[in-house]
Amino acid sequence: xTPEPATTITDQILDRGAVLLLANxxxxxxxxxxxxxxxxxxxxxxxxxxxxxxxxxKTKFVSAKxxxxxxxxxxxAHADFTSAILIESRFTGCDFNNxxxxxxxxxxxxxxxxxxxxxxxxxxxxxDVTFEECRLNDARLRGFSFxxxxxxxxxxxxxxxxxxxxxxxxxxxxxxxxxILTDARFEGADLRGTDIGGVRLEDARRFKGxxxxxxxxxxxxxxxxxxxx
Numbered sequence: 001x002t003p004e005p006a007t008t009i010t011d012q013i014l015d016r017g018a019v020l021l022l023a024n025x026x027x028x029x030x031x032x033x034x035x036x037x038x039x040x041x042x043x044x045x046x047x048x049x050x051x052x053x054x055x056x057x058k059t060k061f062v063s064a065k066x067x068x069x070x071x072x073x074x075x076x077a078h079a080d081f082t083s084a085i086l087i088e089s090r091f092t093g094c095d096f097n098n099x100x101x102x103x104x105x106x107x108x109x110x111x112x113x114x115x116x117x118x119x120x121x122x123x124x125x126x127x128d129v130t131f132e133e134c135r136l137n138d139a140r141l142r143g144f145s146f147x148x149x150x151x152x153x154x155x156x157x158x159x160x161x162x163x164x165x166x167x168x169x170x171x172x173x174x175x176x177x178x179x180i181l182t183d184a185r186f187e188g189a190d191l192r193g194t195d196i197g198g199v200r201l202e203d204a205r206r207f208k209g210x211x212x213x214x215x216x217x218x219x220x221x222x223x224x225x226x227x228x229x
Contacts, residue, residue, distance in 0.1 A: 028046075038057065038058045055076070057075065059079050060079075069090070071092070087108060091110070104124050109129050111132070122141075
């Protein structure tokens with residue numbers, strides 16, 4: 001477990017200089033209820049920091065070092081984590097819609113009860129990343145591996161899931177409705193707990209080797225223009 005930061009800053013509006021001054025102390029800091037919006041924190045070293053109820057709209061964390069950080073109930077629409085190091089980070093109850101994680105290192109990170117609508121997670125290093133009860137609709141997740149995971153309450157409708165690996169994955173209360181599934185793999189997956197509506201003819205073949213329910217089978221046939229009597 002990461003120790004609780006010794007310094008806590010509460011209800012402040014912080015600019016780049018203020019955060020840099022705290023970062024230069026070399027020890028983790030906890031920010032509670034702070035506004036750090038539209039601030040450029042690129043290349044900052046913020047390992048072990050805790051952010052709770054903070055605002056990060058359009059904040060730049062480009063190439064920042066954010067290992068073992070915790071984001072708790074934060075809001076950061078259009079935040080930019082491009083190429084950031086987020087190993088073992090935790091996002092809980094956050095709204096980072098339309099945020100950029102492109103090229104970020106997310107190994108062993110966890111997202112719980114987060115809104116990541118429209119987020120760009122292309123080219124991330126994502127070994128053992130977990131999502132639970134998250135909105136990933138319209139997100140870009142091309143090439144992501146969910147293999148052998150149990151996915152719980154993930155809304156991925158209309159998401160870009162090109163080349164994603166869902167082999168031996170169990171879906172519980174999820175949605176893949178209208179998702180882009182080109183070259184995705186589902187061998188051994190259990191899809192009975194997911195909404196697969198809107199599947200195109202070419203995508204239906206992606207489910208070869210997966211388990212679906214009778215109701216889902218009927219829906220698939222209906223989507224393909226066939227009727228079950």
